[in-house]
Amino acid sequence: MRREISTTINNFHSYTHTRHFTCNNPTQTAMDRSEEDMKSLGFFGIFKQSFKTIFSWKKIFAQITLTLILPLTIVFLAHMEISHHLFLNIGTNSYLQVDPDYDDGRRTSATDWLYYALFKIAYFIFFIAFSLLSTAAVVFTIASIYTDREIIFRKVMKVVPKVWKRLFVTFASIIMTFFIYDVIGGIALAISRSIFGNSIVGVILLLIIAIIYILGFLYLSVVWQLATVVTVLENISGFKAMKKGKDLANGKKKVGMGIAFVLYGFLLGLIIVYELFVEYGGSFGLAWVWRVMLGILCGLLLLMLFLLFFVTQTVFYLVCKSHHREVIDKLSLSTFLEAYTGETVVYPTVGEEIQLGRPQPQGPQQV
Template sequence: MDKEQEEMQFVGFFGIFNESYKAIFACRKIFSKITLSLILPLSFIYLVHMEVSNLFFRKIIHNEIELDHTRSGTPKYNKLSDLISDEWAYFWLFKAAYFTLFFIFSLLSTAAVVYTIACIYTARELTFNKVISVVPKVWKRLMLTFLCIFVAMFCYHVVAFFFLFVSAISIGRNDLVLAVLIILVLLYLLGFLYLTVIWHLACVVSVLEEAYGFKAMVKGKNLVKGNTWVAMVIFLTLGIAAVAVQFAFQRLVIHGSSSGMGTRVVYAIICLFLHSMLTLFGLVIQTVIYFVCKSYHHENIDKSALSEHLEVYLGEYVPLTAKDVQLEQYHV
C-alpha cells in the first residue's frame, strides 16, 4: 500500500483490489509462507470435508434405502438400523472435528494476514518468524469476536427464516406470493451480505484496535458507513468466486467418477490452489478495506503508535490501552 492515508479514502472498487495485489506482491515471500503453513491447510480441510461428507451421505442414504426394503424385526433390519445409527454418530463426530480445525486455522490465518498488512502499512521490518510468534498472542481476541459474530449470524437466520415462514403463511396462495417471496429473499441476502462485511471488518478491528467481540462489530458497523455498497459488492464478488471453485470441485472431483483417478487428482490440486489464493486475497482485502474506511471517516492512524502497538505482540501480551493505538481525528 503505497498511498498516504488521506488518499486511501478515494480508493474505489478496483483500487482496493489493486492495493491488495500490490501488498501481496511486495511481500510475496512472507505471504507464500503464510499460505503454505496456514491458508493451504485451511483450504485442504474445507475441500476434504466436502469429499468426506459426500461419502458419508452416500453410504447412509444407501443403507436407509436398503432398510426401507427390509422387513422390520428381522436380524438384517436390526443390523442395518444399528449400522445407520453408528454412521450418523461418526458423521457428527467428523463434523465436530472439521469445525474445530477450520475454526482454529481461520483464526490463525486471519491474525497472520492482518498483522502482516499492518506491518506493511507502518513500514515495519517484517519476517515470517515474527508473524508466527504474534499469531498465538492475538487469537483470544479474534476468537471472542468470531464467537460473537456466530451468535449474531445465528440470531439473524432464526429471525429471518421465522419472518419468511410467517410471511408465506400470511400471504396465502395468490399471484403475488412468488414476487413477495423473491423480494424477501433478496432482502435476506442483502442483510446476510451486510453482516458478512461487518464480520470481516470486526476481525481487523480486533487485531489493530482496543475493541473485540460485540464492540468490534459495532466499530466495524460504524466504519463501513459511506463505503457499504462498495464493500458489499467486493465481498459478493469474492463469494461468487468461492462458490465457483466449490462447484468446480464438486463437479470435477466429488462427482467426477467418469474421469480417471489421475485427472480427478489434478482437478483437486487446481481447486485447492485456487481456493487458497482466493482465501489469501480475501483476508488481505478485508484489511485494505479497513484502512480505506478509516481514511473515509478522517480517522488518522498514527503510524508510530500503531507500530508500537504491533511491537507489543512481540513481547508479553498485555491488555490494550488507548496509548497503544491512538486513533485521532484527522482534520483537513
C-alpha cells in the same frame, strides 16, 4: 510541547518512509499511500491494492500461505470429500423420507449420526482455528508493511498465539449474530410459505425475502471482516469490535458488499465446479486423471482465494479509516506491534494504540 514533538517526529517518519521506499526499493511501494489516496480507493482500487501488496511481499505471504492457509484449504476440501464418501448413507436416508420407493438397502443408525456430529464438530474446530490464525498473521503483516517495519516470519508467528483468544471472542459474537439473523430469515420464510404457499404472490414474496436476506448477509460479512481487523489492531473484541466495524463501514458499505459478493461468488463457483467435476465427475464419464487435475486446480484457486479474503479485509479497513479521517499514527502503531512481538515493554492503554477513533484534525493543532 509534547504534542508538537510527536507531530514533528511523525511527519519526519512519514517523509523518510516515503523517501526510503520511493528511492531505494520501488517494489515495496504497495502500501506507501497517503490518507487521501487510501480514502479515494473504491471497488477496483481495493482489489488492485491487495494484489500489489501480495506480489510486492511474495516471500512473507507465501510463508503464511503454506503454514496456515494451506491447512485451512485442506480442511475445507477434506470436509467435502469425507462428507461425500463416509456419510453418503445419511443423505440416502434423508432421500428415503421424500421418496419411499427409493431403497438401496442402506439405513442410518444412531451411531452414524453420532459419528457425523463428531465429524462436523471436529471440522468446525479446525476450520475456525486456522481461520483465526490466518487472520492474525495477515493483519499483523499488512500493519507491519504499513508502518515500514521489518517483517520476519518468526515474528509474525509470535503474534498469532497472543491474538487468537480475542479473535475467538469476536468470531463467537459474529456466529451468534448470524444465527439470530438466520432464525429471523427462517421465520419470515415459514410465515410466507404458510400464508401464500406456492402461489404467484408467494413466489414473488419468496424472491423479495431472498434478496433482502442476501443483502443482509453481505452487510454482516463486511462488519465481520472489519471487526476481525479491529480485534487485532485496536485491542477490543466481541460485540464492541462489531460495533466499531459497523461504524467504519458507514460510507463504504456498497464497496464492501460488492467485494464480499465477488469473493463469495468465486467461492461458490469453485465449490460447484469441485462437486460436479471432481466429486461426481465419474457420473459424466470423466476420467479419474482429469478429476484429479481439476481437484488440484480447484485447491490452488481456493488457496489463493482464501489469501485474498484476508488481505482485502485489511486493506478495506485502512480505506474505511481514511474515509472517516481517523488518524492511524504509524509511530504509535509500530509501538503497538512491537508490544505484540515483545520488542518493547510499553503497552499503550485501551483506545490509544494507534489513535483510532479520533477524527483527523482539519486545521493546525493548538498546543
